[in-house]
Amino acid sequence: xxxxxxxxxxxxxxxxxxxxxxxxxxxxxxxxxxxxxxxxxxxxxxxxxxxxxxxxxxxxxxxxxxxxxxxxxxxxxxxxxxxxxxxxxxxxxxxxxxxxxxxxxxxxxxxxxxxxxxxxxxxxxxxxxxxxxxxxxxxxxxxxxxxxxxxxxxxxxxxxxxxxxxxxxxxxxxxxxxxxxxxxxxxxxxxxxxxxxxxxxxxxxxxxxxxxxxxxxxxxxxxxxxxxxxxxxxxxxxxxxxxxxxxxxxxxxxxxxxxxxxxxxxxxxxxxxxxxxxxxxxxxxxxxxxxxxxxxxxxxxxxxxxxxxxxxxxxxxxxxxxxxxxxxxxxxxxxxxxxxxxxxxxxxxxxxxxxxxxxxxxxxxxxxxxxxxxxxxxxxxxx
Amino acid sequence: xxxxxxxxxxxxxxxxxxxxxxxxxxxxxxxxxxxxxxxxxxxxxxxxxxxxxxxxxxxxxxxxxxxxxxxxxxxxxxxxxxxxxxxxxxxxxxxxxxxxxxxxxxxxxxxxxxxxxxxxxxxxxxxxxxxxxxxxxxxxxxxxxxxxxxxxxxxxxxxxxxxxxxxxxxxxxxxxxxxxxxxxxxxxxxxxxxxxxxxxxxxxxxxxxxxxxxxxxxxxxxxxxxxxxxxxxxxxxxxxxxxxxxxxxxxxxxxxxxxxxxxxxxxxxxxxxxxxxxxxxxxxxx
Amino acid sequence: xxxxxxxxxxxxxxxxxxxxxxxxxxxxxxxxxxxxxxxxxxxxxxxxxxxxxxxxxxxxxxxxxxxxxxxxxxxxxxxxxxxxxxxxxxxxxxxxxxxxxxxxxxxxxxxxxxxxxxxxxxxxxxxxxxxxxxxxxxxxxxxxxxxxxxxxxxxxxxxxxxxxxxxxxxxxxxxxxxxxxxxxxxxxxxxxxxxxxxxxxxxxxxxxxxxxxxxxxxxxxxxxxxxxxxxxxxxxxxxxxxxxxxxxxxxxxxxxxxxxxxxxxxxxxxxxxxx
Numbered sequence: 001x002x003x004x005x006x007x008x009x010x011x012x013x014x015x016x017x018x019x020x021x022x023x024x025x026x027x028x029x030x031x032x033x034x035x036x037x038x039x040x041x042x043x044x045x046x047x048x049x050x051x052x053x054x055x056x057x058x059x060x061x062x063x064x065x066x067x068x069x070x071x072x073x074x075x076x077x078x079x080x081x082x083x084x085x086x087x088x089x090x091x092x093x094x095x096x097x098x099x100x101x102x103x104x105x106x107x108x109x110x111x112x113x114x115x116x117x118x119x120x121x122x123x124x125x126x127x128x129x130x131x132x133x134x135x136x137x138x139x140x141x142x143x144x145x146x147x148x149x150x151x152x153x154x155x156x157x158x159x160x161x162x163x164x165x166x167x168x169x170x171x172x173x174x175x176x177x178x179x180x181x182x183x184x185x186x187x188x189x190x191x192x193x194x195x196x197x198x199x200x201x202x203x204x205x206x207x208x209x210x211x212x213x214x215x216x217x218x219x220x221x222x223x224x225x226x227x228x229x230x231x232x233x234x235x236x237x238x239x240x241x242x243x244x245x246x247x248x249x250x251x252x253x254x255x256x257x258x259x260x261x262x263x264x265x266x267x268x269x270x271x272x273x274x275x276x277x278x279x280x281x282x283x284x285x286x287x288x289x290x291x292x293x294x295x296x297x298x299x300x301x302x303x304x305x306x307x308x309x310x311x312x313x314x315x316x317x318x319x320x321x322x323x324x325x326x327x328x329x330x331x332x333x334x335x336x337x338x339x340x341x342x343x344x345x346x347x348x349x350x351x352x353x354x355x356x357x358x359x360x361x362x363x364x365x366x367x368x369x370x371x372x373x374x375x376x377x378x379x380x381x382x383x
Numbered sequence: 384x385x386x387x388x389x390x391x392x393x394x395x396x397x398x399x400x401x402x403x404x405x406x407x408x409x410x411x412x413x414x415x416x417x418x419x420x421x422x423x424x425x426x427x428x429x430x431x432x433x434x435x436x437x438x439x440x441x442x443x444x445x446x447x448x449x450x451x452x453x454x455x456x457x458x459x460x461x462x463x464x465x466x467x468x469x470x471x472x473x474x475x476x477x478x479x480x481x482x483x484x485x486x487x488x489x490x491x492x493x494x495x496x497x498x499x500x501x502x503x504x505x506x507x508x509x510x511x512x513x514x515x516x517x518x519x520x521x522x523x524x525x526x527x528x529x530x531x532x533x534x535x536x537x538x539x540x541x542x543x544x545x546x547x548x549x550x551x552x553x554x555x556x557x558x559x560x561x562x563x564x565x566x567x568x569x570x571x572x573x574x575x576x577x578x579x580x581x582x583x584x585x586x587x588x589x590x591x592x593x594x595x596x597x598x599x600x601x602x603x604x605x606x607x608x609x610x611x612x613x614x615x616x617x618x619x620x621x622x623x624x625x626x627x628x629x630x631x632x633x634x635x636x637x638x639x640x641x642x643x644x645x646x647x648x649x650x651x652x653x654x655x656x657x658x659x660x661x662x663x664x665x666x667x668x669x
Numbered sequence: 670x671x672x673x674x675x676x677x678x679x680x681x682x683x684x685x686x687x688x689x690x691x692x693x694x695x696x697x698x699x700x701x702x703x704x705x706x707x708x709x710x711x712x713x714x715x716x717x718x719x720x721x722x723x724x725x726x727x728x729x730x731x732x733x734x735x736x737x738x739x740x741x742x743x744x745x746x747x748x749x750x751x752x753x754x755x756x757x758x759x760x761x762x763x764x765x766x767x768x769x770x771x772x773x774x775x776x777x778x779x780x781x782x783x784x785x786x787x788x789x790x791x792x793x794x795x796x797x798x799x800x801x802x803x804x805x806x807x808x809x810x811x812x813x814x815x816x817x818x819x820x821x822x823x824x825x826x827x828x829x830x831x832x833x834x835x836x837x838x839x840x841x842x843x844x845x846x847x848x849x850x851x852x853x854x855x856x857x858x859x860x861x862x863x864x865x866x867x868x869x870x871x872x873x874x875x876x877x878x879x880x881x882x883x884x885x886x887x888x889x890x891x892x893x894x895x896x897x898x899x900x901x902x903x904x905x906x907x908x909x910x911x912x913x914x915x916x917x918x919x920x921x922x923x924x925x926x927x928x929x930x931x932x933x934x935x936x937x938x939x940x941x942x943x944x
Contacts, residue, residue: 064886069896074716090718091888092896101627104429105783109802109886122427198527204613206628245530246613249898253612257511258529300800369427374629375444381624382447382616390750397747398759400740401817405762408814409769412777415784430780466677473674488921493681495917496688498875499894500910504684544681602770604878609898619772619878626776626882636780639773646768 059084063306066091066099066113068293070271073326080313086306094248095205096368103128103298110298111307117152117292118207118363120161130297131158136308139315141335149292149332152362161294162315165329167266168352168360169208169289172250176278177260185216185284189239191261197242201262204248206377207363208263208289209236215286222364226372233376237383246381254279269349270328281349287359292332413643420636428630438637445638448621451607453645455532455617456600459539460593466540467547467592474548475555487552494545502538502609509534509610530612538610539600546599547592554588555581594650601646618642685914692907709904710912719909722893726874729805729889733812734870740813741820741869742862748821749828766818775882778811779803782883803885811883812873819872820865827861867924871917 069092077088091110093099096119102108104126115123123129134140140162142150153161171188175181177199182191189212192200202209211221213232223229240246245253250262254272264272269281295311297304313319321339324331330350331337337345345351367373423433442449474487493501507513509528518526528534558581566576600606604619611617618638625635692710696703713719748759782803790800831854839849877891884892890909897906 087717089721089886089888091886092893094896095628097628097630101428101630104427104630105779106787109804126427240614243614244612252506253510256507371424371629371631374631378621378624378629379444381613382445382621394747394750397743397750401744401747401759401762401821404740404810404814404817405766408774408778408810409762409766412774412781413769415781416773416777419780469670469673470677473670477670484925488925489678490681492914492918492921493685494875495871495921496685496914497891497894497910499877499891499898500688500906501684503898504687507687508684541680541684544677598768598770602772602878604772605895619770622772622776626779632780635776639776643769643773646770650768 059086059306059309061303061306062087062089063303063310064089064091064109064111065310066093066108066110068093068114070267071114071327071329073322076314076319076322079319080310083313084306084309086303086310088310096207097205097374100368108298109302111301111303112295112297112310114164114293115161115296116363117149117294118365118368120152120294120296121155121365122369123296123298124155124160128299129160130299130301130304131160132162132297133308134159137162137312137315139312139317141333144334146332146334152292153294153296161296162311163332164293164295164314165324165327166290166292166332167329167350168283168357169211169263169265169291170269170281170283171212172254172262172264172269172272173280173282174254174257174260174276174278175280177257182261183282183285185212185286185288188212188261188263188284189216189235192239193242196261199244199258199260200242201245201247201250201253201259202236202239202243203250203263204246204381206373207367209246209380210373210376211289211363211367212263212284215284215288218286221287221289221361222367224366224370224372229372229376233380236376236380240380240383266349267327267329270347273349274328283352283356283360285359287361289363290357290360291363293329416636416639419633420640422633422636424631424633428632430632433633438634439641441634442637442641445618445621448616448618449641449645451532451616452601452618455535455539455615456597456603457649459536459543459600460597462536463540463543463547463596464551464589464593467544468551468589470544471548471551471555471588475552475558483556487549490548491545498542499605499609501542502605505534505538505541506609509537529610530614532611532615534610535607535615538606539596542606543596543599547596550592550595551585551588554585554591558584590654594653597650597653598646601642688907689911689914692904692911694904694907709908712903713905713908713912716905718888718893719890719905722888722890723909723913725805725887726890729808729812729880730870730874732805732809733816733873734866736809736813737816737820737869738862738866741817741865742824742858744817744821745824745828748825763818763821766814767822771815771876771878774811774814775879778807778879779882782807803883805884805887807883807885808880808887808889809873811879812869812876816865816869816872819868820862823861823865823868824858827858831857863924867921 063086065088067090072090077090081087093102096116099113099115100119100122103110103123115129120129145163146166149163149166153159153163171182171185173182178191178196180187180191180195182188188200202212210229210232213235214223214228215221216235217228217231219225219228219232223232244259247253250259250264251268251272253259254262255276264281266281269279272279273281295314297307297311301307314323315333317333317335317339320331320333320336324336324340325344328350331340419430420438421434421436423431423435423437425431470490474483474490478486506529509515513528515526515528518524528537562580562584563576566580567573571579602619603617604623607615607617607620608623611620622635622638622642625631625638691702693705693707694702695706695708744759744763748756751759786801786803793799793801835853835857836849839853840846844852875891876889877895880887880889880892881895890913894906894910897903
């Protein structure tokens with residue numbers, strides 16, 4: 001494990017450091033090859049966040065992890081399994097509503113899942129989620145987290161979920177086919193009904209689709225006002241015949257040209273833009289959504305020890321950085337940001353300018369659970 | 384134990400396992416669904432005990448889904464039957480006996496690829512880089528195939544042809560060729576023989592296949608979801624959304640009950656009609 | 670007519686050719702051919718999620734087929750022995766089991782079991798520190814329901830068409846009822862039972878909608894494919910699909926061969942000398 005290389009030259013050290021920072025080698029390799037590993041183990045107690053995980057001993061069995069698509073680096077999971085012997089079973093979901101539905105139906109058998117900010121208070125209300133024992137999560141350092149993102153996970157002073165990453169909801173435009181250069185939600189819906197008819201998609205998700213309609217009309221993303229929702233529904237119904245599809249799975253259609261514009265999330269935008277630079281991500285002028293995804297443990301998790309070890313492992317800044325690099329949603333953790341290369345930190349899709357972020361709203365719990373909004377979405381789909 | 388008691392004991396033993404399954408997995412769940420259909424939606428979703436007809440009164444809110452399904456499902460079944468019949472006829476009558484089973488199996492084999500993957504292939508074929516692309520190369524531009532009812536119909540025929548062919552094949556194969564000889568002897572043209580002898584005698588097979596495909600289409604969720612892209616909304620989509628999006632269990636239960644009733648009624652009348660025509664009383668599945 | 674058949678075969682297999690073809694695509698996105706590569710096969714089968722999903726699906730389908738074949742045959746045999754109201758009742762249930770759409774079975778089973786578990790679990794926890802939960806067994810149970818009806822109908826069709834004189838001859842030759850069953854009836858029923866087994870296996874393996882609702886934390890292959898398709902398929906899925914298809918075709922060829930052999934021996938043993 002630890003190579004006995006004796007003295008390592010400065011150049012070799014820097015080379016290894018670069019390789020480690022780029023993610024080409026694992027931390028273990030880096031620490032081992034440079035001899036820092038031993039030193040680290042000794043200093044471990046004194047350096048927060050670098051403590052060797054004694055709790056990894058005594059873990060067994062399987063961990064059931066529920067998350068969103070393309071949202072984790074398999075390599076990190078394999079490492080965890082290697083270190084702890086715990087097998088990771090991953091279930092992939094399409095929306096928060098589905099996760100809520102499954103948890104409400106009970107006996108999911110999940111150990112760790114990834115709720116978005118606006119669901120956490122609902123989970124607590126329905127007693128579906130465990131308060132987190134922060135002593136078991138030493139890698140979680142609230143001080144290094146962006147304070148904007150600490151709110152939703154803590155209810156009445158008790159932490160129920162820890163931030164994983166954050167992002168925004170805007171829309172993606174294929175600038176090769178779309179020359180109008182839309183910058184607002186109003187233009188999104190107008191273009192959908194007009195010149196871009198038959199080629200625009202909206203999400204199969206009431207929060208963002210109704211939200212997008214509300215923003216176009218100048219209302220709040222989270223409005224529950226019947227009149228405002230009625231107007232939003234009217235806009236949606238007017239546009240429906242012109243839409244290409246109502247689908248949260250928009251990447252394939254954007255890639256093969258069936259659609260040229262769609263409501264879009266940060267990480268998908270990053271993946272699309274990376275492969276096809278003509279794909280531009282737009283945050284509507286009127287506003288939109290800013291969201292934070294968390295790690296949380298549902299009540300009745302079958303393997304809580306593994307759950308805590310797993311979350312703690314994923315919150316380790318180096319591991320977290322690797323995750324970010326893979327899925328492209330920006331990090332809430334300053335320690336993590338320090339480990340990311342400049343191209344990522346300066347990517348406007350992941351880290352938009354402050355002015356673009358200012359009008360964005362966090363989704364509200366009631367927006368997700370409100371039956372009127374759900375029914376409007378259903379009527380919209382059935383129309 | 385007397386002989387008949389022994390015999391009854393054996394019969395009971397034979398029937399109890401199925402009985403257990405029918406009770407716990409059919410009767411009990413359907414009863415629970417019925418009860419739920421009269422309930423209220425709990426605040427954040429789920430079921431709250433109540434007794435109200437609201438859910439049934441609210442069914443018209445999904446009328447478009449019912450209409451869509453009740454037009455496209457029978458249409459899809461009909462189209463599948465129309466395409467399947469000549470194929471089954473070819474296999475049963477025109478192919479030499481030693482190749483028949485192999486070729487029949489080849490018709491069914493596509494069924495053994497994941498249906499999800501096959502529909503996904505159609506998304507590609509009907510999408511911008513597929514058929515519309517080729518059509519635009521010969522000058523027919525601006526064709527939208529995917530996310531339309533046509534896509535769903537094509538998908539239905541594609542998906543269910545392998546299921547429709549075997550029952551029709553079986554009933555055609557059992558056909559006594561001497562009847563056709565007799566018909567010819569009596570002066571009928573081949574076409575007339577077909578209409579008056581072959582077709583009526585093969586109707587049970589058509590009925591079986593159609594019933595199977597109709598049932599699958601009426602409850603389908605994947606087909607309209609993939610090939611309709613949210614723009615073709617079936618009862619199946621409405622149900623999935625009610626349970627996974629709005630989490631309105633009582634309304635979902637009411638829609639389920641409505642679906643089951645509609646199915647029973649349509650199948651009952653269909654069987655009456657089709658079997659009445661062929662003059663047969665009982666349906667054998669094979 | 671031959672051309673029509675050829676056209677149909679083309680129609681059926683073109684999309685499959687597409688799926689299989691793109692499993693060899695070195696690029697990540699289908700419809701975007703970037704060269705030939707076997708890499709995805711390696712990736713697919715070293716992907717623990719896929720392997721686990723495949724295993725789960727095979728387990729469920731195997732159990733379903735096995736149970737359905739047995740119970741369906743038993744039921745068919747039992748129904749031969751009853752008449753009147755009981756028979757009509759069972760007939761009705763068999764048809765209902767087939768007629769109720771899978772989505773309703775999935776939903777109703779979910780609702781019923783969740784309600785049942787919520788009532789029963791507090792007692793189980795208190796007494797034995799154990800909860801009953803949705804899992805592989807719930808999927809198998811829901812699948813078996815439908816497939817019992819399928820097998821039963823297949824076997825019954827065979828039973829009604831069976832030559833009674835063979836059974837009578839066997840009894841005349843002093844065979845016990847069970848002996849008659851074992852040596853005369855069962856071999857004649859075997860093709861139907863086998864067909865039922867295969868059909869049940871297929872339906873169960875392919876099923877998405879029922880498993881989607883009642884599998885709990887388990888992921889079957891269709892569920893895995895569904896969640897991948899929702900956010901962009903990689904050719905890994907194509908690779909898995911291709912392998913599954915090939916395996917089924919091979920299994921079918923094997924089943925065919927076995928059936929041919931048993932048919933031939935049956936034919937030779939069917940010649941009962943005239944008394």
